[in-house]
Amino acid sequence: MTEKDFLTSEYGSLKNTGKVRWKSPSNIALVKYWGKKKNQVPANPSLSFTLDVCATDTTISYHKLDKRTTGFSFDLLFEGKLKSDFRPKIETFFNRIDSYLPFLRVYHFKIETSNSFPHSSGIASSASGMSALALCLMSMERELVSEMDTKFFNKKASFLARLGSGSACRSIEGPLVQWGNHSTIEGSSDFYGIEYPYKIHEIFRNFQDTILLVDEGQKQISSSVGHDLMHGHPFAEQRFGQGHSHLSDFRSILADGNLDKFIKIVESEALTLHAMMMTSHPYFILMKPNTLEIINRIWSFRETSKAKVCFTLDAGANVHVLYPEQEKETVYEFIKNELLHFCKDEKHICDRTGLGSKNLSKITGT
Numbered sequence: 001m002t003e004k005d006f007l008t009s010e011y012g013s014l015k016n017t018g019k020v021r022w023k024s025p026s027n028i029a030l031v032k033y034w035g036k037k038k039n040q041v042p043a044n045p046s047l048s049f050t051l052d053v054c055a056t057d058t059t060i061s062y063h064k065l066d067k068r069t070t071g072f073s074f075d076l077l078f079e080g081k082l083k084s085d086f087r088p089k090i091e092t093f094f095n096r097i098d099s100y101l102p103f104l105r106v107y108h109f110k111i112e113t114s115n116s117f118p119h120s121s122g123i124a125s126s127a128s129g130m131s132a133l134a135l136c137l138m139s140m141e142r143e144l145v146s147e148m149d150t151k152f153f154n155k156k157a158s159f160l161a162r163l164g165s166g167s168a169c170r171s172i173e174g175p176l177v178q179w180g181n182h183s184t185i186e187g188s189s190d191f192y193g194i195e196y197p198y199k200i201h202e203i204f205r206n207f208q209d210t211i212l213l214v215d216e217g218q219k220q221i222s223s224s225v226g227h228d229l230m231h232g233h234p235f236a237e238q239r240f241g242q243g244h245s246h247l248s249d250f251r252s253i254l255a256d257g258n259l260d261k262f263i264k265i266v267e268s269e270a271l272t273l274h275a276m277m278m279t280s281h282p283y284f285i286l287m288k289p290n291t292l293e294i295i296n297r298i299w300s301f302r303e304t305s306k307a308k309v310c311f312t313l314d315a316g317a318n319v320h321v322l323y324p325e326q327e328k329e330t331v332y333e334f335i336k337n338e339l340l341h342f343c344k345d346e347k348h349i350c351d352r353t354g355l356g357s358k359n360l361s362k363i364t365g366t
């Protein structure tokens with residue numbers, strides 16, 4: 001499918017009022033997306049686990065305006081309070097998706113949103129937040145057109161979410177989502193995420209992700225600045241090539257449940273992501289001393305216990321500890337005894353792979 005396939009031709013009669021609600025999860029990349037081209041097209045393909053616990057719950061109540069507006073008419077409430085500093089992100093998002101959702105300028109929207117995780121936890125809420133918003137808007141569009149199947153609904157939701165935040169396009173479905181053109185992955189696209197289309201061994205079912213909150217608060221460098229620094233980066237081309245070949249390697253790893261190889265790629269991807277940050281101009285470091293402490297403890301524990309536990313990182317200091325469900329007891333015991341004191345007030349979130357977003361709308365409105 002191309003971008004043109006997501007343009008809408010005609011709506012029937014427009015509803016006057018209504019309310020839609022979606023809950024959408026966060027995701028954690030196994031093969032990282034870092035670097036992008038124009039229009040939120042990724043520089044290399046990526047793969048992620050959809051999470052279960054970390055999620056954003058968004059409700060949009062809408063009413064029709066007397067005439068089309070030149071700007072966008074909306075109020076944004078985060079955890080019950082008006083949040084003006086989130087407005088510019090939503091404005092940018094609406095501007096990018098305007099041509100794909102022509103009803104946007106015909107309504108006033110009250111957007112109420114909240115996260116299941118603390119806002120200042122350092123967990124990026126853009127993936128869950130933008131996907132929840134895109135899904136709400138798609139629910140509205142589905143009410144306005146005569147027919148839309150779930151496949152198209154999910155694709156367009158992912159397509160729109162990507163225009164809000166790249167990684168958000170991987171939060172619609174689950175438990176494993178791939179995004180970005182790849183020569184041997186059928187159906188892969190730069191424009192939306194797809195459910196990983198090949199065999200996934202049962203060892204990856206209910207895979208655990210304990211998120212260790214090492215550093216709370218805002219990142220010093222936003223992801224968009226980080227992505228931009230991959231333009232002219234001395235190692236960019238090698239990195240993008242590596243992303244492609246890691247995805248190829250995943251095919252047999254996922255089919256056979258080979259956790260040793262899984263660990264090698266997942267940790268290499270995490271460290272490469274941070275290596276790109278450390279070797280860009282300007283260079284920067286998002287890991288903290290406790291991030292490194294935790295990584296070293298995981299390596300020693302893995303060596304002595306032979307547990308199939310590994311780590312990954314996103315663009316921050318927090319550590320995602322990944323392990324199969326069957327090793328839950330021993331690994332969590334290790335986390336409690338040896339890792340939690342490296343977290344801010346021992347804060348952590350016990351998450352796992354999930355099945356994607358949920359429609360919480362009740363049909364209302366006229």
Ligand code: PMV
Pocket residue numbers: 028029031032033034046124126165166167168223224227273314315
């Ligand atoms: O979706 P963005 O633009 O915030 O980028 C996210 C990039 C990483 O989280 C670092 C990696 C990824 O693939 O999720």
